Amino acid sequence: MTPPRGFRERLCLMDAARLDRTLSRMAAEICERHPDTARLLLVGVHTRGVPLAERLAARLPARPVVGSLDITLYRDDLTTIAPHPLTRGTAIPVAIDGRVVIVVDDVLFTGRTVRAALDELVDFGRPARIELAVLCDRGHRELPIRADYVGETVTTAREEIVEVRLSAQDGEESVWLLEPGPAPVAPPQPAPAPELPKAPQLVVHRPAAGKAPVKKAPAAKKAARPARPAARKKTAPRRKR
Amino acid sequence: MSAPFPHRHLLGIEPLAAEHIVALLDTAETMREVLGRPIKKVPTLRGRSVVNLFYEASTRTRSSFEMAERVLSADSLSIATATSSVQKGETLLDTAKNLEAMNPDMIIMRHGSSGAPHFLARHCKASIVNAGDGAHEHPTQALLDALTLRQKKGRIEGLKVAIVGDVVHSRVARSNALLLTKLGARPILCGPPPLLPIGVEQYAPVTTRIDEAIEGADAIMMLRLQRERMSGAFLPSTREYHTLYGLTVERVKKAKPDVIILHPGPMNRGVEIASEVADGPYSVILDQVTNGVAVRMAVLYLLLGGGGGEA
Amino acid sequence: MSDRLLLRGGRVIDPARGVDAVQDVLIEAGKVAELGPKLQPRGAAVRDVAGCVVAPGFIDIHVHLREPGREDKETIATGTRAAARGGFTAVCAMPNTTPVNDSAAVTRFVMDRAREAASVRVYPIGAITKGSLGEELAEYADMQKEGAVAVSDDGRPVGSALVFRRALEYAKGLGLVVIDHCEDPTLSHGCCMNEGPVATRLGLRGAPAVSESVIVERDIALAELTGGRVHIAHLSTAAAVDAVRRGKARGVKVTAEATPHHLLLIDELVREREYDTATKMNPPLRNERDRLAVLAGLKDGTIDCIATDHAPHTVDDKRVEYDQAAFGIVGLETAVPLALDRLVRAGHLTLVQLVERMSSAPARVLGLPGGTLAPGAPADVTVLDLARRARVEPETFASKSRNTPFGGLELTGWPRLTLVGGRVVFDAAEPAV
Numbered sequence: 001m002t003p004p005r006g007f008r009e010r011l012c013l014m015d016a017a018r019l020d021r022t023l024s025r026m027a028a029e030i031c032e033r034h035p036d037t038a039r040l041l042l043v044g045v046h047t048r049g050v051p052l053a054e055r056l057a058a059r060l061p062a063r064p065v066v067g068s069l070d071i072t073l074y075r076d077d078l079t080t081i082a083p084h085p086l087t088r089g090t091a092i093p094v095a096i097d098g099r100v101v102i103v104v105d106d107v108l109f110t111g112r113t114v115r116a117a118l119d120e121l122v123d124f125g126r127p128a129r130i131e132l133a134v135l136c137d138r139g140h141r142e143l144p145i146r147a148d149y150v151g152e153t154v155t156t157a158r159e160e161i162v163e164v165r166l167s168a169q170d171g172e173e174s175v176w177l178l179e180p181g182p183a184p185v186a187p188p189q190p191a192p193a194p195e196l197p198k199a200p201q202l203v204v205h206r207p208a209a210g211k212a213p214v215k216k217a218p219a220a221k222k223a224a225r226p227a228r229p230a231a232r233k234k235t236a237p238r239r240k241r
Numbered sequence: 242m243s244a245p246f247p248h249r250h251l252l253g254i255e256p257l258a259a260e261h262i263v264a265l266l267d268t269a270e271t272m273r274e275v276l277g278r279p280i281k282k283v284p285t286l287r288g289r290s291v292v293n294l295f296y297e298a299s300t301r302t303r304s305s306f307e308m309a310e311r312v313l314s315a316d317s318l319s320i321a322t323a324t325s326s327v328q329k330g331e332t333l334l335d336t337a338k339n340l341e342a343m344n345p346d347m348i349i350m351r352h353g354s355s356g357a358p359h360f361l362a363r364h365c366k367a368s369i370v371n372a373g374d375g376a377h378e379h380p381t382q383a384l385l386d387a388l389t390l391r392q393k394k395g396r397i398e399g400l401k402v403a404i405v406g407d408v409v410h411s412r413v414a415r416s417n418a419l420l421l422t423k424l425g426a427r428p429i430l431c432g433p434p435p436l437l438p439i440g441v442e443q444y445a446p447v448t449t450r451i452d453e454a455i456e457g458a459d460a461i462m463m464l465r466l467q468r469e470r471m472s473g474a475f476l477p478s479t480r481e482y483h484t485l486y487g488l489t490v491e492r493v494k495k496a497k498p499d500v501i502i503l504h505p506g507p508m509n510r511g512v513e514i515a516s517e518v519a520d521g522p523y524s525v526i527l528d529q530v531t532n533g534v535a536v537r538m539a540v541l542y543l544l545l546g547g548g549g550g551e552a
Numbered sequence: 553m554s555d556r557l558l559l560r561g562g563r564v565i566d567p568a569r570g571v572d573a574v575q576d577v578l579i580e581a582g583k584v585a586e587l588g589p590k591l592q593p594r595g596a597a598v599r600d601v602a603g604c605v606v607a608p609g610f611i612d613i614h615v616h617l618r619e620p621g622r623e624d625k626e627t628i629a630t631g632t633r634a635a636a637r638g639g640f641t642a643v644c645a646m647p648n649t650t651p652v653n654d655s656a657a658v659t660r661f662v663m664d665r666a667r668e669a670a671s672v673r674v675y676p677i678g679a680i681t682k683g684s685l686g687e688e689l690a691e692y693a694d695m696q697k698e699g700a701v702a703v704s705d706d707g708r709p710v711g712s713a714l715v716f717r718r719a720l721e722y723a724k725g726l727g728l729v730v731i732d733h734c735e736d737p738t739l740s741h742g743c744c745m746n747e748g749p750v751a752t753r754l755g756l757r758g759a760p761a762v763s764e765s766v767i768v769e770r771d772i773a774l775a776e777l778t779g780g781r782v783h784i785a786h787l788s789t790a791a792a793v794d795a796v797r798r799g800k801a802r803g804v805k806v807t808a809e810a811t812p813h814h815l816l817l818i819d820e821l822v823r824e825r826e827y828d829t830a831t832k833m834n835p836p837l838r839n840e841r842d843r844l845a846v847l848a849g850l851k852d853g854t855i856d857c858i859a860t861d862h863a864p865h866t867v868d869d870k871r872v873e874y875d876q877a878a879f880g881i882v883g884l885e886t887a888v889p890l891a892l893d894r895l896v897r898a899g900h901l902t903l904v905q906l907v908e909r910m911s912s913a914p915a916r917v918l919g920l921p922g923g924t925l926a927p928g929a930p931a932d933v934t935v936l937d938l939a940r941r942a943r944v945e946p947e948t949f950a951s952k953s954r955n956t957p958f959g960g961l962e963l964t965g966w967p968r969l970t971l972v973g974g975r976v977v978f979d980a981a982e983p984a985v
Contacts, residue, residue, distance in 0.1 A: 070271065072547070073283040073284070073285040073313075073542075074285070075285075078285065078286075078545070078546045078547055083244070083245040083246060083547070084547050085264070085267075085268075086267075086268045086272075086539075086542060086547060088271070089270070089271045090275075119284065120283070123279075123280040123282070123283070124278065125279060255753075332868070332872060333872060333873055334871050334872065352873070354874060354876060355754055355756050355874065356754065356755075356756070356826070356827030356873065356875075357873045359827045360827065360872075360873060360874075363826075374755070375755045375756070375875070376755035376757075377755030377756075378755070438752040438758075439747050439748055439749070439751075439752060439758065439760075440748050440750075440752045441752055443749050443752070443753065
């Protein structure tokens with residue numbers, strides 16, 4: 001999978017094992033709060049939220065109903081240059097009135113996607129309660145929205161991207177922090193080392209659609225660092241400028 | 242990230258590439274789901290203004306566009322000839338300039354003169370959607386027919402589609418023949434020679450025998466016999482027309498057993514189509530109505546920015 | 553300016569006398585006085601036209617000056633100024649004005665206005681029938697006495713074969729030519745372009761080529777029957793060219809003209825320009841086969857001359873829906889550069905042929921004075937600068953109207969100087985003359 005144009009991998013926030021553990025922990029938290037999980041409605045937000053909702057559902061003791069939400073028609077940025085293809089659709093298989101609905105998404109960023117999802121959901125009826133589960137909360141909220149279940153909270157720079165890669169869509173299981181800059185064609189030159197260090201191992205993959213604010217990349221001043229898994233929760237290093 | 246939808250206007254099927262027709266149909270599928278929701282309204286086009294400018298009587302197309310605008314929360318204004326200064330002899334240019342002053346994002350136009358939407362596109366900043374111009378094109382009708390076909394048959398490619406009747410006066414026939422050819426179907430045009438314009442072979446194979454057109458067809462599109470446009474003596478009588486070209490139960494039997502019958506409406510029962518056929522099991526008129534709204538929502542959405550083109 | 557002028561060093565082309573040589577031309581008292589190498593000015597003003605072509609004044613026998621009645625579109629003053637600017641020294645004014653020029657009074661009005669305001673010679677054409685309604689003959693002799701040089705119901709074809717027969721017979725007695733706009737309105741009613749695949753694609757009603765040729769055939773048969781002289785206006789189809797060719801071969805007194813637009817454009821343009829009403833005229837632009845036949849007819853002499861069918865219309869008459877728009881385009885200010893660039897430079901006609909088809913041939917067709925630079929002839933002269941390259945700029949037209957599909961086209965070969973009776977009516981060096 002290749003990062004979007006103008007971005008390169010900076011840091012691996014979760015590898016496959018960690019992602020798996022995180023989902024299990026989130027499922028446990030949901031179960032703790034709502035023991036009768038069969039009554040729940042998990043609604044994944046397209047694109048990455050849908051498989052995440054499925055996976056959470058599979059980890060719950062009694063399988064809840066799973067739906068999907070395409071919030072494109074509820075976006076507030078229709079006129080930006082990027083096209084918003086509308087082919088995925090919304091599917092809410094049961095009446096939502098009186099139910100507990102958990103909206104599932106991969107990354108919580110500005111909060112605008114969640115705002116749109118909430119608007120769309122309430123057009124389907126009046127749920128008893130709506131909660132939010134996200135795999136990764138990266139900060140920079142533009143709306144007063146918070147998640148009820150968070151896989152990992154990460155400190156990021158505004159212009160960076162958190163990319164969730166799932167095997168069905170992307171052929172791998174990981175969460176990456178991307179930074180603006182050209183893809184590293186030549187390996188970085190650390191100090192006056194006479195020997196070239198080995199280039200970071202890059203996996204071939206597709207970009208995640210529609211999640212990241214696509215911005216022009218500022219000229220990169222730093223070479224990509226070799227990837228390594230994030231050490232601990234809430235301690236992902238913030239890039240120095 | 243998919244490529245942007247490159248068109249700002251929808252003047253006809255002719256300028257559209259197959260992939261953009263498919264994008265319109267795919268988008269329309271999603272829109273159809275919205276029409277099945279408890280609250281049939283999404284905020285997508287909030288604050289956008291759309292003018293429906295109808296110079297010809299139209300119930301179906303106009304109400305379909307108005308419904309699409311409402312579902313997408315656009316602000317819309319409908320002007321029909323009977324209630325506008327058109328009756329007082331205002332030119333199309335003056336009307337266009339007046340509308341322009343209201344700064345609409347889109348103008349949807351039905352007009353009796355072929356090319357009138359092109360004229361409007363030259364003189365207005367708004368996106369122009371052709372809702373039928375003269376005998377030229379009626380792109381949204383062809384799109385909704387295609388959506389219906391795809392829904393009923395699961396595909397469009399390879400389908401034999403008979404288009405029967407008053408081809409010379411029909412914008413629906415032209416748009417449908419163009420669209421079906423672009424998507425790999427096999428349209429065949431059929432009608433009495435006076436109703437087949439010179440050079441009509443450029444669209445599709447042509448026959449004057451209805452049985453040949455219907456033979457093994459997956460779908461039959463019956464064209465309305467436009468009696469109000471029959472300024473010349475095209476045919477001796479509608480009775481004889483029905484004998485030679487009317488779609489009867491007997492004739493339908495020559496088509497595939499699962500044939501579907503489309504008609505842009507309004508129908509002349511007993512002329513181009515027998516009542517038993519019109520009311521029969523192959524009729525998909527009601528699907529056409531729902532699909533009409535969905536397709537028009539897709540057009541509004543893609544042209545007004547959802548397609549990522551210049552908005 | 554003195555009444556003596558010496559055009560020095562130009563290439564004189566005078567097809568009527570078979571002259572094509574570098575000569576000086578001395579003009580005196582409005583007439584050609586002397587031609588020859590290295591003439592002495594003897595006090596005449598000298599214009600150096602070395603490198604240019606000096607030709608007999610071009611004559612456009614098919615022009616709509618719109619006066620009286622539609623002075624918002626064109627007047628005798630503006631139309632003839634456009635003619636001068638376009639290299640023409642004489643124009644024939646079609647009678648479909650308001651009122652129609654079907655009487656001596658209207659003919660006299662046109663002649664009077666021309667004397668007051670015209671930049672070039674104006675020869676009125678009278679109507680074939682009263683009001684051009686196709687029913688009763690107009691008074692040809694009266695109109696002829698006032699200056700009418702031919703009769704035509706241009707724009708309103710004479711539907712009745714009987715009336716057309718009587719017109720040919722009556723005009724024959726007066727030595728007048730009957731010019732017919734050949735179109736069977738029962739076949740072309742409500743049409744706004746050529747019938748064919750393009751019209752079908754655009755959903756516009758098309759007039760078949762036959763709507764022209766069927767009347768051309770009729771007119772030639774009637775000319776043959778009556779011995780009268782018929783001139784076919786703006787011929788546009790292969791079948792009509794063929795009819796004229798056969799008629800001429802039989803000795804029928806038939807002549808024909810073609811317009812630059814029918815020689816150069818085809819119906820595909822209506823589609824290319826997306827219903828631009830500057831592509832709408834009558835007869836309509838035909839298909840490529842027709843265009844090539846018209847071009848071949850012009851080359852082999854079946855078609856005698858080029859005429860513009862200059863048809864000025866206001867913006868309001870053109871900036872409407874295609875099927876509502878007025879028919880016709882202006883042609884006086886584009887005909888010569890189009891012909892020089894697209895016919896001569898393109899190798900379809902020789903320069904001598906072109907000069908013939910725009911000067912001596914039209915004069916011969918209608919029996920008009922001019923068309924030659926013979927000593928003693930009126931000093932109507934068109935000087936052409938074959939090297940000048942310029943863009944067609946409708947906004948600079950002298951005509952009141954700008955309805956042309958040729959705007960923006962870059963062409964090589966333009967009028968340099970236009971002289972009528974020895975007087976300079978257009979000078980490219982001083983466009984404001």
